[in-house]
Amino acid sequence: MPITTIDKDVDALTLTVVADFPAPVRRLWDAYQDPRQLEKFWGPPSYPATFTRHDAYPGGLTTYYMTGPEGDTHGGYWEWLAIDAPNSFEVLDGFLTDDGEPNLDMPRIRMTFAFEATDAGSRMTTTSHFASRENLEELVAMGMMEGMKEAMGQIDAVIADLEAFAAGRGTDAQILSDTQVRISRVVRGDVEQVWRAHNEPDLLKRWMLGPEGWSMPVCEVASSVGETYRYEWENDADQQRFGFTGELLGAEAPHRMVTTEAMIGNEGTATRNEMTLTPVDGGTLVSMLITYPDAETRDMILATGMTDGMETSYARLEQAVLTA
Template sequence: MPITTVDRDTEALTMTIVADFAAPLERLWDAYTDPRQIERFWGPPSYPAQFTRHDAAPGGRSVYTMTGPEGEVYHGLWEWQSVQPRHFFEVNDRFAHADGTPNSELPTVRMRFTFEGTDEGSRVTTVSYFHSLDELEKLLEMGMDEGMTEAMGQVDAVLADLSSFAAGRATGTEILSDTKVRISRVIRGPIEDVWRAHTEAGLVRKWMLGPDGWTMPVCEVAINVGQRYRYEWEEAGNGGNRFGFEGELLEAAAPYRMVTTERMIGAPGDGTVNEMTLATVQGGTLMTLVITYPSVELRDMILGTGMADGMEASYRRLEREVLATAVA
């Protein structure tokens, strides 16, 4: 059990949990900032969590659910206040409604997570700040301290499973729900360069090509919120085989988050909403793309096209032809 101490201070209105791990500091930090990893331990074993958003940047948000043994679902969110990579981050942890909006009828807890290296590995100190004694007692009655203790007891297994999250693994696809899919890839390169590679037309043309043998004759990027973009691809030597996508930039917070709409040019029906989040992790930059489809049928049809394989080919080209050059 990694928990070293649990201290409840009714005068300072805080609860402090200290946990020690036999893992490097960078590995522990990544476990908290990678949505694929934190959802494996944030909820107690009988209430597993699922994160559909996890920004890990000042001003960002994390949106998660915990599902109980009888199928009951509880919604929560983090409002990110401050971050110093590999040292600390602070969030407001709130209950939420099903649509991800805050539930103001239930208490909000300010939480500060501090990370440090130790002789044996690393340590995280979690301090929860409450607004009143009544609020503290109410959340303790709801099982907050037991839940966190049970949840953190799962961290060791996540830290030991390095291979599942290491740089160099192929693009991963996870079905989150009937309409949501999460695509993840650790890209070998600094977050600023990965962001530029997604937002500068000259760089996009070099790598966002899918399998070999395709070109990108049209590459109109969207820089500011409200602008539209348009990408078209053509198979080399076959001018008749051409397709493209277009959409609008809905949100942008460089170099961490970008939200766009997307639909195939000329295709009927609704398109998708794509939420891309970048985070600095050991080995490079974690790219997380959550795609929301209008229907399960469209989700399955697109996944069946081999989309992930095409994306993996593009990310390998990004590392080889754009990021390697930038580092050199």
């Protein structure tokens, strides 16, 4: 059990948890920045968490839900207030309604996470700040302290896994629900470089090509919200073509971009793609949450070898663009 102390201060309206880990600060820090890792310990074992958004930058938003043993779900969110990598971050933590909106009838907590090196590895101090004594007592009565103990008891196993989330692992596809899939890949480059590679036509044409033997003769990028983009690829051997088009719904450079995407000529299978770029040890974590219209469309698209094609392109990005 990594927790060293828990201190409830009803006068200061705080709950402070100190935990020690046999791992470097950076390894512990990255576990909180990567949604794949975070969801392995944020919820207690009986209520595992699934993260559907994780913007680790000031002004960003994190959303997640915990699933209970009876299939019941309970949503939560973080509003990111500050970040000082890899030393500390601060969020406003709250509950979500069944519709995915902030539940203003439930208390919100300002939480600070501070990381420091120790002789044995690293120490994390988590301080929860409550708006009132009633809020503090209400959440403690709901099992907040017990839940934190159970959740943090899972962190050691996550940070000990040096292979599952490392740079060089390749592209992973994780099915989150009937309609959502998360694609993840650590790319060896900084966030600014990876953002430019996704938004500059001259760079896109050099790496977003899939298998060998294809070129990208059409690369029309959407640079402002509301604009449309159009990408077309051509087989160099027989000039066969296919392409995608969509609309830029939102952009927060260099961290987050939201688009629609549909195959040209088959716009009925449009998806919503939310890409988030997060700095981690070894490069930039590219996390793409894809929302499909239904499970059938999800399975049909995954069966095309989409993940393998994305891995080929990301490997080319590292070799032909970021290290060129």
